[in-house]
Amino acid sequence: MGATTPISGTSPASPEPAALSAELRATVHEVHERAHHSVYMAALLDGALPLAAYTLLAEQYGAIYGALEAASDTLAEDPVAGPFVIDELRRLPALHADLDALGSGIPRILPSTATYVARLREAAGDPVLYVAHHYTRYLGDLAGGQIVGRLLSRTYGIDGAGGLFYDFSALGSPSRFRTRYRELLDTAGWSEADRARLKAEAVHAFELNIAVLAEMAEEVGLEQPLAS
Secondary structure (H helix, E strand, C coil), X not given: CCCCCCCCCCCCCCCCCCXXXXXXXXXXXXXXXXXHCCHHHHHHHCXXXXXXXXXHHHHHHHHHHHHHHHHHHHHCCCCCCHHXXXXXXXXXXXXXXXXXXXCCCCXXXXXXXHHHHHHHHHHCCCHXXXXXXXXXXXXXXXXXXXXXXXXXXXHHCCCCCCCHHXXXXXXXXXXXXXHHHHHHHXXXXXXXXXXXXXXXXXXXXXXXXXXXXXXXXXXXXXXXXXXC
């Protein structure tokens, strides 16, 4: 039999775009792995750092989440960013309690952290950039929170204040929350240009985080691997 002739005026249906949450996860996979396997994080997860080195991390997070949650306040009524402003996610009150318990006086903010904070302040004026940073920070810390929380108890004897940053119990089930978050991403009605900007900024957010981790490794005297 011969090939069927298409009906005049019709064309094959365009494929549906892939779910943004899946695209975003694939886009950041490589840079996420670099952050997770950084020299500083490897030493922290091995229990090889003194408490002061962990306190330095908490100080950087205080500055980073201060800027991110100020952006949340600014964008809470924005139709794009507003649904992502979820009060149960907020980390700053826990960080303040942690820093008090850890004996931090005036927090020491590293230059790489100041660069990160400056970008977060820019994101307060751009909902797409804001969501990119929101995704990389909160979902990353939610995913690693249980592991780091157990490490703090085992290595430093910290239970409660000092490690409250990693307590996401107010969210309920982490898996159900992640499903809810993916739905927010996938139903936000992003344009193709927005999707591209969101993915690019998520990669940039991870790079900013990697720069902080690298500078912290230097500060606490960890050797960086030789470039290949």
